[in-house]
Amino acid sequence: MAFAPMGPEASFFAVVDRHKASLLATLSRGGGEPAGGGTRLASSSEVLASIESVIQDIITSVARNEAPAFAIDNRSSWENIKDIYYTDSQLFGNQTVVDNIINDISCMLKVPRMSLHILSTSKGLIAGNLRYMEEDGTRVHCTCGSTAVAVPSNIQGIQNLITDAKFLLIVEKDATFQRLLDDNFCNRMSPCIMVTGKGVPDLNTRLLVKKLWDTFHIPVFALVDADPHGIEIMCIYKYGSKAMSFEAHNLTVPAIRWLGLLPSDIKRLNIPRDTLIPLTKRDQMKLDSVLKRPYITCQPFWRKEMEIMADSKVKAEIQALTFLSSDYLSRVYLPNKLKFGGWI
Numbered sequence: 001m002a003f004a005p006m007g008p009e010a011s012f013f014a015v016v017d018r019h020k021a022s023l024l025a026t027l028s029r030g031g032g033e034p035a036g037g038g039t040r041l042a043s044s045s046e047v048l049a050s051i052e053s054v055i056q057d058i059i060t061s062v063a064r065n066e067a068p069a070f071a072i073d074n075r076s077s078w079e080n081i082k083d084i085y086y087t088d089s090q091l092f093g094n095q096t097v098v099d100n101i102i103n104d105i106s107c108m109l110k111v112p113r114m115s116l117h118i119l120s121t122s123k124g125l126i127a128g129n130l131r132y133m134e135e136d137g138t139r140v141h142c143t144c145g146s147t148a149v150a151v152p153s154n155i156q157g158i159q160n161l162i163t164d165a166k167f168l169l170i171v172e173k174d175a176t177f178q179r180l181l182d183d184n185f186c187n188r189m190s191p192c193i194m195v196t197g198k199g200v201p202d203l204n205t206r207l208l209v210k211k212l213w214d215t216f217h218i219p220v221f222a223l224v225d226a227d228p229h230g231i232e233i234m235c236i237y238k239y240g241s242k243a244m245s246f247e248a249h250n251l252t253v254p255a256i257r258w259l260g261l262l263p264s265d266i267k268r269l270n271i272p273r274d275t276l277i278p279l280t281k282r283d284q285m286k287l288d289s290v291l292k293r294p295y296i297t298c299q300p301f302w303r304k305e306m307e308i309m310a311d312s313k314v315k316a317e318i319q320a321l322t323f324l325s326s327d328y329l330s331r332v333y334l335p336n337k338l339k340f341g342g343w344i
Contacts, residue, residue: 012338013339015339016166124150124195124208125151125198127143130165131163132158151204152208155211161216163218164191167219169221170197172224173318174196176318201236219257222237223259224261226260226263237256260342261318261321262344263305277316278314291310299344301344305344
């Protein structure tokens with residue numbers, strides 16, 4: 001069932017449509033994932049076989065009077081129905097310990113985390129032109145209203161996804177996401193989908209963005225602060241996090257483009273310097289770290305923007321655009337970026 005168009009005339013999305021055509025052409029040439037591809041969950045028998053293999057190695061070591069050891073690949077290299085932590089919080093200490101253990105086990109068995117049937121609570125939100133059915137049969141209808149839908153906890157279980165969206169907008173912060181909803185941006189730019197991970201995205205939000213890309217292959221744009229932290233978050237969606245680099249192929253969308261806020265936009269829009277924030281020493285270290293990552297060599301335009309930030313020694317939050325007008329982001333900035341192709 002199609003959605004009734006509510007946004008601008010079709011010609012408004014001409015550049016976005018050309019971008020989509022380019023992405024599809026790249027995929028057809030083998031320059032990306034095959035259409036309909038995505039995360040392949042390991043079967044129960046495959047998981048059990050991996051576990052049995054580890055146990056067999058331990059038994060063999062013990063039989064030889066050797067100290068048993070676990071061999072785990074380096075999962076930090078660039079090259080849930082029940083929460084486990086709360087079953088024994090004194091044992092684990094904190095949730096991070098549990099997350100690291102689960103990730104180590106996943107890496108050791110060489111199976112996706114979801115194949116272990118361990119689900120985590122989602123913190124992300126989604127709004128816009130999207131319908132789907134959850135694993136239990138619940139039908140979800142996302143809307144462009146003032147209230148968003150929570151990202152499901154079992155992304156692999158959702159099915160029958162339907163959308164007419166022209167693009168997917170990833171919004172770094174919840175405050176910006178809510179402001180766009182309040183400004184009716186989603187309706188005015190309909191058909192579209194908006195997602196936020198409320199800062200650093202959780203696993204389910206990343207899986208949802210990946211599933212939407214695998215299913216529909218619509219352009220995906222990122223709206224983040226013009227600071228090292230925002231760039232880092234965008235890189236997590238596009239290239240993956242260092243802590244889970246072993247599973248990056250199941251969690252990332254390399255086709256993501258940086259829509260804003262670009263450091264070059266600060267000067268172009270004459271944003272007053274007193275609304276900008278000086279880079280801290282920690283910011284500079286983060287920026288230097290990102291610039292040294294291998295994938296940045298393939299992104300010369302990203303590098304140029306980060307060099308502008310490094311030279312100016314200032315950063316800007318998306319909210320800095322409110323100096324121009326309270327609804328400048330939703331009324332002028334984003335529509336112009338989308339209409340004229342202002343992404344890199």
